[in-house]
Amino acid sequence: MKRRPLLAVFCLACAVAVPAYAQRAGLGGGGRPASKQPKDEPKGPTPEELEEVHNAYMRSEPEVAPPSEPLGITPETRAQIGSDWRSGPPSPEGQLRHVRWLPYEERRGDYRLRMLPPFYIEQARGLRDPTQALYGIPKAEDTEGLYGLLYYRRRSPQLDMDVVFPALWHVRDRDNDVVVAGPVVHREAPAEHDNWLAPLFFEGARRGGGYFHSPVLLTTSHWDPDGAFTLVGPYFRARTGASVDLGLVPLFFHGDNGNIDGNHRVYTLVPPLLFYHASHELDGTSATVVGPIVSMSDPKRDVFDVAPFFFHIRGNTASGGVDEEHTTVFPLFHYGHSPDQSLFVVPGYYRRVSRTADTLVSLFYSRSETHGGATSLTAAGPILPLWWDYRDRDLATHAWALAPLYYQSDSALGHDWLTPLAGRFQTYGESTTWWIFPTVTLTSNVHGWENALHPLVYVGRNDDATHTVVAPVFWDFANSNGRTTIAPPLYWRFADKQDDSVVQIAANTVYTQKRVAGGLDWQFHLLPLFSCGEDPKGYFWNVLFGLAGYSRHGDSTEVRALWIPFDSGAAPAPARAAMR
Numbered sequence: 001m002k003r004r005p006l007l008a009v010f011c012l013a014c015a016v017a018v019p020a021y022a023q024r025a026g027l028g029g030g031g032r033p034a035s036k037q038p039k040d041e042p043k044g045p046t047p048e049e050l051e052e053v054h055n056a057y058m059r060s061e062p063e064v065a066p067p068s069e070p071l072g073i074t075p076e077t078r079a080q081i082g083s084d085w086r087s088g089p090p091s092p093e094g095q096l097r098h099v100r101w102l103p104y105e106e107r108r109g110d111y112r113l114r115m116l117p118p119f120y121i122e123q124a125r126g127l128r129d130p131t132q133a134l135y136g137i138p139k140a141e142d143t144e145g146l147y148g149l150l151y152y153r154r155r156s157p158q159l160d161m162d163v164v165f166p167a168l169w170h171v172r173d174r175d176n177d178v179v180v181a182g183p184v185v186h187r188e189a190p191a192e193h194d195n196w197l198a199p200l201f202f203e204g205a206r207r208g209g210g211y212f213h214s215p216v217l218l219t220t221s222h223w224d225p226d227g228a229f230t231l232v233g234p235y236f237r238a239r240t241g242a243s244v245d246l247g248l249v250p251l252f253f254h255g256d257n258g259n260i261d262g263n264h265r266v267y268t269l270v271p272p273l274l275f276y277h278a279s280h281e282l283d284g285t286s287a288t289v290v291g292p293i294v295s296m297s298d299p300k301r302d303v304f305d306v307a308p309f310f311f312h313i314r315g316n317t318a319s320g321g322v323d324e325e326h327t328t329v330f331p332l333f334h335y336g337h338s339p340d341q342s343l344f345v346v347p348g349y350y351r352r353v354s355r356t357a358d359t360l361v362s363l364f365y366s367r368s369e370t371h372g373g374a375t376s377l378t379a380a381g382p383i384l385p386l387w388w389d390y391r392d393r394d395l396a397t398h399a400w401a402l403a404p405l406y407y408q409s410d411s412a413l414g415h416d417w418l419t420p421l422a423g424r425f426q427t428y429g430e431s432t433t434w435w436i437f438p439t440v441t442l443t444s445n446v447h448g449w450e451n452a453l454h455p456l457v458y459v460g461r462n463d464d465a466t467h468t469v470v471a472p473v474f475w476d477f478a479n480s481n482g483r484t485t486i487a488p489p490l491y492w493r494f495a496d497k498q499d500d501s502v503v504q505i506a507a508n509t510v511y512t513q514k515r516v517a518g519g520l521d522w523q524f525h526l527l528p529l530f531s532c533g534e535d536p537k538g539y540f541w542n543v544l545f546g547l548a549g550y551s552r553h554g555d556s557t558e559v560r561a562l563w564i565p566f567d568s569g570a571a572p573a574p575a576r577a578a579m580r
Contacts, residue, residue, distance in 0.1 A: 094129065114145075121146045284319075 092111035103116040122145030144154035160172040169180035185196035194204035209224030242258030267278040279286040300321035315324040326336030341354035350361040379388035399409035431445035439454035450460030465479040501514035518536030532541040540551035549560035
């Protein structure tokens with residue numbers, strides 16, 4: 001496209017330049033005869049002519065025709081970006097003409113209005129008029145009107161309506177046709193329809209699906225290529241893809257996933273018969289329950305039970321399971337074995353053997369060994385007085401007892417013995433505890449000691465902390481940070497060594513103390529008679545909370561009489577010096 005103007009201009013220049021050159025070279029032009037022209041003289045356009053062609057091309061511009069609808073967009077673009085224009089055709093143009101008598105009529109361009117209120121009102125657009133070609137008015141007629149107050153009628157290319165309010169409606173919206181006559185509804189559309197008789201039934205169909213609802217028949221159903229659901233009274237059926245579940249509530253339930261690729265699953269439940277069955281093809285499992293009978297299987301084992309008396313498990317070695325079998329007849333008998341262990345139980349007797357332990361328990365004799373005899377426990381009882389003996393050869397531990405008379409334990413860590421009246425528990429190099437009937441304990445360890453008469457007296461020391469308790473009359477706890485002593489209700493003392501503070505209550509006396517800059521700030525109160533105190537900057541005393549009193553703080557003094565304070569000013573210098 002860009003080369004064609006240049007080619008045309010170039011050809012035009014050549015056509016003009018050749019006759020001019022021929023005229024200059026001919027006889028009539030005053031030059032040499034053509035026959036005598038040198039053969040090697042150039043015959044093309046001159047440089048001036050080529051420049052003229054180039055300038056003509058540079059001045060030319062391509063011509064592009066404007067779009068027929070500059071503001072038009074496709075439906076897909078309008079759906080994507082949206083639009084705020086929802087109007088119909090433009091306002092009518094032209095001279096307004098009207099008829100003043102009944103029925104009233106006015107006309108402007110393609111627009112017409114007719115009225116005989118209130119029985120007849122009609123307006124129309126798209127009437128044949130010369131302005132259609134000027135303003136883009138739709139050439140198809142669009143007429144709507146209200147007749148006799150109850151009948152509404154519209155005719156347009158895309159929408160037709162006939163409405164006899166409120167009983168009858170007929171609407172055609174493009175390919176969608178709807179008829180409503182009271183409770184009757186009928187709709188037709190391409191590959192679709194609906195038929196309603198409200199509220200008795202509702203029926204419709206779509207491409208690949210549909211629905212049917214009837215409240216009177218207690219029926220509802222809908223279906224499409226992805227699934228379906230039907231409910232008729234107590235019967236239901238649900239489908240999702242190839243999977244189907246159905247049932248008759250509460251008598252019967254069944255489900256099948258419809259898989260044919262090796263993952264087929266199915267279940268059946270009949271509650272009145274206490275029956276249940278399920279199977280899973282991928283896992284190779286199945287389960288069946290009929291009353292008290294339970295049967296389950298998987299690739300590794302089979303289970304058969306008659307609850308609550310008989311239970312049986314067998315390993316399925318053909319499918320890679322363990323060679324095992326367990327049988328229980330409750331409460332009389334149990335026997336089970338596997339490659340790693342065996343178990344035998346009857347009333348009064350228990351025997352379990354595994355790779356690491358052998359345990360026997362009976363009414364008269366019991367024994368257990370673990371780790372090839374590394375630990376062992378031997379006991380006699382419980383019918384006779386219980387005697388037992390425990391050994392751990394790896395830890396060098398030996399403990400034995402003749403209950404309830406004597407217990408003894410020896411190990412590398414310590415030595416313990418216990419009788420009904422006394423006992424001693426010792427951890428070598430760490431602690432020793434004595435117990436004396438009924439509740440006396442005496443303990444000593446590397447951090448201190450503690451003696452107790454439970455639950456009344458507790459006395460002890462742990463490093464720098466001590467405690468003394470005689471419940472419920474005396475408590476004393478002390479450590480490096482302070483001390484708390486309580487003997488209710490007469491004596492309370494709280495001391496904190498961090499700031500050398502003390503709060504002490506003894507009967508009707510109160511003493512407080514704390515360290516401040518320059519010394520101590522202390523107060524003593526003999527309630528309600530007398531109080532006094534001193535700090536680094538002064539002192540005070542009071543009788544009966546200020547009936548009479550005196551205080552000095554720095555250079556200022558105050559006198560109290562009949563609880564009224566009087567400022568006595570600064571103390572004299574000699575007096576201040578004497579007080580110092």
